[in-house]
Amino acid sequence: MQVWTKLFAKSPFKPLIKHAEVVIQTVETLEKALQAWHDGNTEEMEKLAIEVDRLEDVADRIKEEIRDSLSSKLMMAVAREDVLIYLHMQDKVADSAEDTAKWLLVKSPSNVPAEIKDVILEMGRESIKAAKLVYEAIVQMDRVIESGFAENEIKKEYELIHAIEDVERKIDGLDTKLMKLVFENSDKLDWGTGICILNIARTVSNISDKAKDAAERIRLMMNK
């Protein structure tokens, strides 16, 4: 009878979903911080940026726990490498949000043209979509396994992956638009503000980039 207790290891998917929840929170908080920055509410922005940093720490701790529990002695429905790399990518989503928050804290650029601020805010909003889709994708992956890799569940998962790719494409477009805007307005901006804005844009677009990488890993998990 004792054999039973040793046989089943804890599935890594529930903790992965938990991690994805924290990632959503991190990105949502960042969006609020961007909003506060957009509105010129510096005090509120700083508070929220620090909260982003804290949430990223929480995600990191969950990541460590999952890594420790994924011993190579486990036999899993998906390859251990895929789970580990997926986790790494999902965690990078929160990391990118933290990077943005850092730039907001380092130098909070004032007198930025409104149209540039608008584009950055829109990128932030789209990033939340990407993070939420990653969460849905990992929940769906759990269902794919639950169904014994049934075709219809795999199809639903592919739809989510495509949606993530769409968001990434859209943010990419916004990123290009922003870069152009920065150079068009170069006479109005000092060099420091320019660097800061470009870096904020780069780190925000990283969020969806990593979300896409995570989705890519899920695609590999489903390969038979």
Next chain:
Amino acid sequence: MSTAVGAGAITPKQAVVIAGLLEFVGAYFFGKSVTETIRKGILDPSMITDPNVLVYGSVAALLAATIWLIIATKFGLPVSTTHSIVGGIAGYGIAYAGMEIVNWGKMAQIVLSWILSPIASAIMAYFIFKIFTKSIFETKDPVKSARIWSPFWIGMAFVTIGTMFYLKVLHGNDIKTGFLFYGIPVGFIVFLITYTIIRVKFPMDDPYIGVEAIFRKAQVVTSCYVALAHGANDVANAIGPVAAVYAVATMGMAGMKVPVPRWILALGGLGIAVGVATYGYRVMETVGKKITELTNTRGFTIDFSAATVVLVASWLGLPISTTHTVVGAVIGIGLARGVKAINKDIVKDIIISWFVTVPVAGLISAVIFKVLMLVG
């Protein structure tokens, strides 16, 4: 049975009562062949002339198995009671009359069955799970498919039980007759009954919860099937040596030639039932709750595959380990990508236990036997 408790299908109290009852039924009706193998299949009875040898030997075998089980449990090795008893019997035989007393042909057959039974159960679970995926999860309406397919598999279990009933209780010897005239009709009737009974309320938005809800009910039946199969095979462990002692005590050496009396099997069955009622309660509460990752469709597949393999082994008179067979079934589903995470270590432990148990239990038994013979 503990899987059914863990899944919340039945309460621990219900489980204990049902399991105890079915273990008894299995032992009483289907337990004879295996008990005969343990009693006189491993050693050549004609080479034992002194009745005391049988009595001391059987006691030594039982003690050795107990001691080895306690040691192995301390080290966390998944050792089988069945394997220990077989080792213990071979051990005292060799200590008494040397290597040639052991029926090596039979012994090889038994050891081979230990290796083959988990493999057979793994292959079976693999394919049943694949069929589950195709016939239930991949359909447009999984709940509707589950309503048809869960009674089908329960029916299949009863085909095996019906055939066994013909072979073991009615002493039929033509397996085809048993299968066609007992197995199939019994299975079909049970299919019809369960099909009409299965009406489960479930949230419409999630078909998988519905499927699991249906199999939660179905799993009560398959876990009963496991209890029955377990009783049939495991009664031999303790009662085999006891039967040998009893036969000698009442009739001397001539006793080895007559079959095991039914009431001894009943005694064995009762022993297992009492064991389930006293010790099993705790095991079911702890074990059942720990296996949270195991859903009902998986539990059903494991139960069905393992129990069928154990029942077929009982019919062939082969004493096998139920636990190892269950582990085989779990691995089978794992290979079909049906379980999220399984500890592979356990497989290594089981293979080690295959090689260690028989020699060690044999050695302990030989020593106890020698001491008993000196003292006696």
